[in-house]
Amino acid sequence: MRKNRAFTLVEMAIVLVVIGFLMGAVIQGQKMFYNARMQRIVSDLQDFAKVFLIYYEQQGMYPGDENDTAFPPGDTANGDHDGLVDPGEADNVWQDLSHAMGVVRKASPVRGGVYEFGNQVFYGASSQNYVRVTNIPNRMAQSIDAKHDDGTYDAGNIRTDDAYTGSDDDLTVLYWRI
Numbered sequence: 001m002r003k004n005r006a007f008t009l010v011e012m013a014i015v016l017v018v019i020g021f022l023m024g025a026v027i028q029g030q031k032m033f034y035n036a037r038m039q040r041i042v043s044d045l046q047d048f049a050k051v052f053l054i055y056y057e058q059q060g061m062y063p064g065d066e067n068d069t070a071f072p073p074g075d076t077a078n079g080d081h082d083g084l085v086d087p088g089e090a091d092n093v094w095q096d097l098s099h100a101m102g103v104v105r106k107a108s109p110v111r112g113g114v115y116e117f118g119n120q121v122f123y124g125a126s127s128q129n130y131v132r133v134t135n136i137p138n139r140m141a142q143s144i145d146a147k148h149d150d151g152t153y154d155a156g157n158i159r160t161d162d163a164y165t166g167s168d169d170d171l172t173v174l175y176w177r178i
């Protein structure tokens with residue numbers, strides 16, 4: 001009887017250790033999944049910023065903003081060529097990138113967010129172009145800003161619509177200056 005009881009306690013201890021180990025593994029797995037999706041967003045923003053600039057290098061105009069009626073082939077809309085992606089030109093950035101370079105518009109891997117081009121003031125009196133991602137958790141945006149910029153939501157090259165709260169429930173928009 002006494003031997004049985006001791007055996008049960010050892011078993012319980014083993015079970016507790018196993019549960020603790022599994023919980024740790026699950027938490028670690030969630031963290032890795034979270035970080036992988038965050039890295040995917042950073043890569044996407046970097047890729048889209050890069051093709052945006054390559055297009056400029058090759059054509060002397062930004063996609064969407066370009067006003068070359070003969071390029072790219074199949075183009076149905078042209079911009080005002082003022083150097084900025086204006087609201088009415090934003091969708092045509094994707095069309096130009098697709099027609100000229102075969103770029104495929106992807107969706108964000110988080111909360112159905114989408115990537116969009118546009119412009120706003122980052123420095124000085126005039127605006128700069130950006131690529132942004134919508135529906136990004138506030139904490140994830142904060143981590144990206146801390147790692148790739150200055151960690152401040154309303155300063156530097158990476159900005160968001162809302163102050164950092166450290167919450168995964170608050171969704172915001174992250175702007176990545178090109």
Ligand SMILES: [Ca+2]
Pocket residue numbers: 066067068069070071072075077078
């Ligand atoms: Ca054109």
Ligand SMILES: [Ca+2]
Pocket residue numbers: 064065079080081082083084085086089
């Ligand atoms: Ca424009």
Ligand SMILES: [Ca+2]
Pocket residue numbers: 145149150151152153154155156157158159
């Ligand atoms: Ca910042």
